[in-house]
Amino acid sequence: MKRFILTFLVLSLGVAVSIGTVAVAQEKVTITVQDYFDPAGGMAKFIDEMAVEFERNHPEVKINHVYIPFAQLLPTILQQSLTRTVPELTMADNPWVPQLIKAGTYKDITDQVKEWGWENWEDFFKGHRELTSANDRIYAFQITTNNLALFYRKGLLEKAGIANPPETWQELKEQSQKIKEALDIYGFAFCATASEEGTWQFEPFLWSNGGSLLELDQPEAIEALQFLTEMVVAGYTPRDIVNVSGQGDVTQWFMNAEVAMMVNGNWEFGWHLTEDVMQQLGDVAVATLPVPQKGMRPVVPFGGECFGISGNIDPAKFDLAWEFLKILGSSDTMLRANIKHGGLPTRASAAGKILAEKPILKPFLDQAQYALPRPLVGGIDKYPDISSTVWVAVQKALTEMATPEEALKNAASAIREIFSAEEYEMYKNMARELLAEARGK
Amino acid sequence: MKTTSHVGYFFIVPALVYVLFFGVYPLIYNFILSLKEVTLITYMSGTSPWVGLANYWQTIKDVVFQRTFTNTLLFTSLSLAFQFLIGFFLAILFNRSFPLKGLLQSLIMIPWVLPIIVSGSFFRWFFSDRGMVNGFLLAWDFIDKPIPWITSQKLPIFAVTLANIWLGIPFNFVLLYTGLRAIPIELFESADIDGANWWQRIAFITFPVLRPVIITTLTLGCIFTVKVFDLVWIITQGGPGDVSHLLSTLSYSWAFNKFHFGRASSVLVIMLSLVVSLTVLLNSIRSEGE
Numbered sequence: 001m002k003r004f005i006l007t008f009l010v011l012s013l014g015v016a017v018s019i020g021t022v023a024v025a026q027e028k029v030t031i032t033v034q035d036y037f038d039p040a041g042g043m044a045k046f047i048d049e050m051a052v053e054f055e056r057n058h059p060e061v062k063i064n065h066v067y068i069p070f071a072q073l074l075p076t077i078l079q080q081s082l083t084r085t086v087p088e089l090t091m092a093d094n095p096w097v098p099q100l101i102k103a104g105t106y107k108d109i110t111d112q113v114k115e116w117g118w119e120n121w122e123d124f125f126k127g128h129r130e131l132t133s134a135n136d137r138i139y140a141f142q143i144t145t146n147n148l149a150l151f152y153r154k155g156l157l158e159k160a161g162i163a164n165p166p167e168t169w170q171e172l173k174e175q176s177q178k179i180k181e182a183l184d185i186y187g188f189a190f191c192a193t194a195s196e197e198g199t200w201q202f203e204p205f206l207w208s209n210g211g212s213l214l215e216l217d218q219p220e221a222i223e224a225l226q227f228l229t230e231m232v233v234a235g236y237t238p239r240d241i242v243n244v245s246g247q248g249d250v251t252q253w254f255m256n257a258e259v260a261m262m263v264n265g266n267w268e269f270g271w272h273l274t275e276d277v278m279q280q281l282g283d284v285a286v287a288t289l290p291v292p293q294k295g296m297r298p299v300v301p302f303g304g305e306c307f308g309i310s311g312n313i314d315p316a317k318f319d320l321a322w323e324f325l326k327i328l329g330s331s332d333t334m335l336r337a338n339i340k341h342g343g344l345p346t347r348a349s350a351a352g353k354i355l356a357e358k359p360i361l362k363p364f365l366d367q368a369q370y371a372l373p374r375p376l377v378g379g380i381d382k383y384p385d386i387s388s389t390v391w392v393a394v395q396k397a398l399t400e401m402a403t404p405e406e407a408l409k410n411a412a413s414a415i416r417e418i419f420s421a422e423e424y425e426m427y428k429n430m431a432r433e434l435l436a437e438a439r440g441k
Numbered sequence: 442m443k444t445t446s447h448v449g450y451f452f453i454v455p456a457l458v459y460v461l462f463f464g465v466y467p468l469i470y471n472f473i474l475s476l477k478e479v480t481l482i483t484y485m486s487g488t489s490p491w492v493g494l495a496n497y498w499q500t501i502k503d504v505v506f507q508r509t510f511t512n513t514l515l516f517t518s519l520s521l522a523f524q525f526l527i528g529f530f531l532a533i534l535f536n537r538s539f540p541l542k543g544l545l546q547s548l549i550m551i552p553w554v555l556p557i558i559v560s561g562s563f564f565r566w567f568f569s570d571r572g573m574v575n576g577f578l579l580a581w582d583f584i585d586k587p588i589p590w591i592t593s594q595k596l597p598i599f600a601v602t603l604a605n606i607w608l609g610i611p612f613n614f615v616l617l618y619t620g621l622r623a624i625p626i627e628l629f630e631s632a633d634i635d636g637a638n639w640w641q642r643i644a645f646i647t648f649p650v651l652r653p654v655i656i657t658t659l660t661l662g663c664i665f666t667v668k669v670f671d672l673v674w675i676i677t678q679g680g681p682g683d684v685s686h687l688l689s690t691l692s693y694s695w696a697f698n699k700f701h702f703g704r705a706s707s708v709l710v711i712m713l714s715l716v717v718s719l720t721v722l723l724n725s726i727r728s729e730g731e
Contacts, residue, residue, distance in 0.1 A: 075697070081485040103485040194680035195698075239592045240569045242681045245562075381482060388698040396682035401594040 028062040031320055035091035035305065036070045042270055042340030043144065050333070054324060061320055081105055086310040088321040095196070095374045097131055097140060097306050099381040106139040106308035112322050113138050123331065123347040131373040132306055140308030141329035144343035146265045147300040147371050148204055149363040150290060151251075151273075155283035156260040159183060165261070165287040169227050172261075172290045176236035179260045187236045189254070190228070190263040191247040192398055196384075198391035200301055200374070201247070201263055202228070207299035209292045212435055213378040213386055214428045216393070217412035223292070225404035229397045242395045248272060255281065263289065265303065266364045270342025288363045299438045302371035304343065344368055370438040377431040382418050389414050468713075475706035484702055496707040506708065509686040512598050513715070516605065516687060517666045523606045524662060525655075528613025533643070535614075536621045553611035561675030564604040565591070568676070591677050597685035601673050608672065609665070613658055620654030621647065656727040660720055667716045688712040 033051070037044040044067065051063035066087065068076050074096060080086040081103065092100055100106055113121050121129065121138065128142040152165045157175070160182040166172040176187025192198045205228060206213070211221030231237040238259070244250060247264055251272045254262045269278075278284055289298040307328055309321045327333050335350040337343075344364055345351045351365055375383040393411035397404040416424060475496055477489040500506050535546060552560060567573050568590035575587040590600045628646050637645070648655075670689040673679065679686035679694055686694070688708055696705035 078481070078485060082487070099481050103482045105485070194678040194682075238570060239589065240571060243565060243569055243591055243677065245565075245675075384481075385699045385701070388694065392680070392682045395680050399589065399592050399594070399681040401682055401684070 027060075029060055029317060029320060030062045030064050031089065031317060031324060032064045032066055032087035033089045033091075033307075033324070034066045034068060034073075034076075034087040035307075036068055036073045036093075037091075037305075037341075039067050042342065043337060046337045046340045047328075050324075050327065054327070058320065058323075063324070077105060081312075084312040086312055088310050088313050088317055089307055089324060090310055091305050091307050092140075094131055094142060094145075094302070094304055094306055095383055095387075097142075097308075098134065098375045098383075100308075101132075101134050101139045102381055104311045107311050107313060107318075108137050108139060109309060109322065109325070110136075110138045112326075116326055120329070120331075123349050125346055125348065125351075125368065125371075127302060127371055127373045127376075128304075128346045130376055132308070140306040141325065142304055142306045142346045143328050143334055144338050144341055145302045145304035145346045145368060145371070146267050146343055147302050147364055147367050148201065148263050148265050148289065149300075149367065150261055150287045151254060151264050151268070152261040152285055152287065153254070153257065153281070153283050154285050156183060156185070156257060160260070165285070166290045167287075168290055168294055169292050173227075173231065173234075173236065176231065176261070177234070180236055183260070185257065186238050186253075186259040188231060188261045189237055189241055189250050189259040191244055191250050192228075192241045192391070192394055193244055193246060194242075194391055194395060195246070196387050196391070197247055198242075198394055199387040200303070202390065202394050203372075203374070204263070204289050204298060204300045207301075207372065207377075207435060207438070208289065208296060210435065210439060210441075212428070212431045213390060214415060214424070214431050215412065216390070216408040216415065222405050222408055225394060225397050225408060227292075228394075229400075229404050232398050233400065239399065242398055266344060266361055267303075267342055269358070269360070270340075286360055286363050288367055297370055297438070297440055298367055299435070300367050300371050301374045302368065304346065370440075372434060372438055377434050379415075379419065379427045382427075385418055386415050471706050471709055474702055475704075475710050477703050479702035479706075481700040489703070492703070496703045497711075500704055500707045500711070505683050505686070506691065508684070509688055509691045510711075512686060513667065513688045513712075515598060516602050516669070517663065517719075519599075519602045520605045520609060520666045521659060521662050524609035524613045525659065527606070527610050528658075529617050531610070531614045532617040532621050533647075535618055549614055550611045552608045557608075557671045558675060560604070560608060561672050564600075564672075565676045568600045568604075591685075592681055594682075594684050597677050597681065601676050601685055604676060605666065605669060605672055609662060612665070613662065616654060616658045616661075617651065620651045624650050653727065656723055660723045663719050663723065664716055667712060667719070688715070 033047065035044070035047070037047065039045075044065070047065055051065055054063055055061055070093075073092070077086060077090060077092065077100070080090075086105055090105065092105075097106075124142070125145075128145065132138065132140040132142055150165060156179065157163075157165065160175070160179045162175050162178060166175050172188060179185060179187040190201045192201065202225070203213075205224040206221055209220045209224045211218060211224050215221065228237075232239055232241070238253070241250065248268075248271065250259070250262050251264060251268055253259045254264075255272065255277070273281075273284060289300065291298050307325055309318065309325060313321060328337075331345075331347050331349045334345045334347055335353055338345045338350070338354060339357050344361065345354055351368065355362060355365060374387070375381070378386050389411045393402075393407040396402045397407040401407075402410070419427065474489075476491060476493060478492045478496070479489040483489040531549060535542065565572075569575075570587040570589060570592055572590075574590065575584070578584045579587065589596060591597045624647065628650070629642060632642050632646055668689055669687060670693065673685060673687050673690050674693070677685045679690045683691075689712065692705045692708040692712070695701045695708065
């Protein structure tokens with residue numbers, strides 16, 4: 001028996017030594033790039049190509065592009081932070097970024113950006129700059145963005161005797177009624193699931209009407225939810241919007257001509273509404289979102305992903321990681337990446353050029369100028385908490401469990417409890433300022 | 442020979458390490474989390490302050506938690522009762538021979554074979570406003586507007602319970618059917634000679650002999666049902682609003698939507714205590730009989 005144990009120990013030692021030797025033999029520096037971009041999608045493929053080119057220019061480097069599914073990415077980053085193994089370049093969805101910066105996940109890159117040229121930083125739209133920096137220090141670049149606009153089926157609108165898409169809430173309601181009467185289908189749909197997607201689709205209505213996530217008991221907020229609830233109760237919008245698995249489900253209804261108009265994002269052109277599908281349907285068009293009154297600006301939240309350098313990076317690898325990040329954040333790369341991805345660039349110089357390639361993105365780009373970063377108008381690192389309170393309230397109103405007023409008043413008091421009194425005042429005023437600026441008032 | 446007995450310990454090391462790391466450690470860690478105020482930031486920096494039982498107190502007085510607790514009890518008791526009854530009667534039915542028995546027996550297993558993501562998505566569509574149930578009811582003029590199975594306040598928890606009952610029938614059926622097959626036919630034959638009717642045979646032979654099997658089935662069913670997560674998450678995500686949460690989905694939602702890891706852990710500890718006390722209760726019934 002003893003001999004058995006001895007053999008076992010010797011064998012395991014042997015295995016350990018050989019693994020060690022292999023590791024020493026491999027001299028290449030590995031830079032890991034971690035994100036949730038669908039490996040078959042345009043952005044992931046673009047990063048793969050970029051990696052090949054980077055390796056050609058830096059023969060000593062091996063780029064390891066790792067895919068983590070969306071739902072797993074944040075838990076993964078959490079584990080990696082605890083064990084100080086956050087990959088050299090880590091992507092995050094933009095609402096998480098302020099929290100990750102606060103938690104020290106990202107390294108300060110301000111000095112590198114200054115060396116690169118401050119004009120590059122200023123070329124990023126304001127909202128994206130504010131999101132990826134804190135206390136005047138820069139921690140990440142947002143490389144792609146998106147927002148919500150009104151998709152409509154021209155053919156269906158014409159059949160109902162409607163020439164132009166709605167510009168105001170009132171028109172949206174009237175047209176939906178006409179569509180219901182003429183075609184017996186739903187006029188309008190949006191996504192109200194129990195997830196961030198539900199809150200994010202409510203925000204354009206809330207903000208365009210001057211409401212704030214931190215003052216949900218105010219008339220501006222109640223009116224917005226009242227309007228959406230009326231659309232559902234009148235049967236212009238299917239009540240099933242509270243139970244779709246995500247925004248993509250709404251697109252399916254839209255493609256099947258079950259709804260004539262929907263709120264959705266530009267990523268759909270790289271997902272369901274690809275060029276062949278667009279040709280097949282033949283009548284899909286996009287307009288900026290309807291606003292409460294003529295002359296108002298649609299104020300939408302922006303989405304999109306950010307890349308930053310890991311806070312626990314091996315200092316020997318820092319320069320290479322920065323080199324890679326710099327290429328990702330450069331105007332030209334950003335333009336090419338977003339054309340493939342179906343996204344919008346976050347730099348003014350690149351945004352100007354993408355319209356020539358994809359004119360249908362115009363409404364999204366128009367709105368992008370005033371689009372708001374969700375965390376900055378929603379309590380910064382408490383945004384996830386606030387968001388989940390909001391989607392619960394929206395669902396309760398839409399399913400008539402509570403009136404919009406009751407639902408939002410409850411939500412407002414729950415949200416106030418999340419903060420200390422000073423914090424609340426500070427975040428409330430911050431939201432007010434940003435909203436007023438975005439609304440041009 | 443003495444040395445051999447010591448070597449024995451060497452062989453249980455892998456299993457012991459496995460249980461310690463993947464069973465005991467997470468349990469203890471979860472309990473520790475439930476005593477701290479843990480948010481995303483304090484979690485990452487490892488500076489979560491101890492708050493004693495504050496998480497439990499806040500959780501218990503939260504109305505959403507209270508409703509969720511009732512939901513879980515309702516969901517578990519209805520699921521167990523109906524899964525068991527239907528499974529039991531199917532087992533009795535299949536204990537005699539009839540044409541196509543083999544085929545029907547495999548059909549009964551379908552809910553168990555399907556991945557939950559498939560059956561869950563199916564039920565979501567089944568119960569939706571424009572789904573199959575409402576489609577049939579509308580077509581046959583039983584109703585004039587769709588019933589909001591999963592888009593109202595009261596019905597969603599029953600809708601998901603219904604789905605879970607369907608899912609749990611095969612499990613109950615298989616265990617009870619196997620148990621039934623083990624009852625010696627002589628018992629029934631002598632009962633027949635004594636003039637027992639069908640009901641008497643069930644009550645005085647099947648039930649007493651099956652007792653251990655029944656209690657095992659109920660215990661396992663109870664454990665499986667209290668911790669159901671995926672089905673509810675796929676059908677309603679705990680919504681609309683927060684009316685159809687179970688303890689498991691509420692905990693997940695507090696942890697990964699709100700990043701209140703401490704309070705989420707306290708919900709899990711409560712859920713665990715619920716499972717343990719129900720199991721102990723069922724086990725005590727078993728030992729009473731023995």
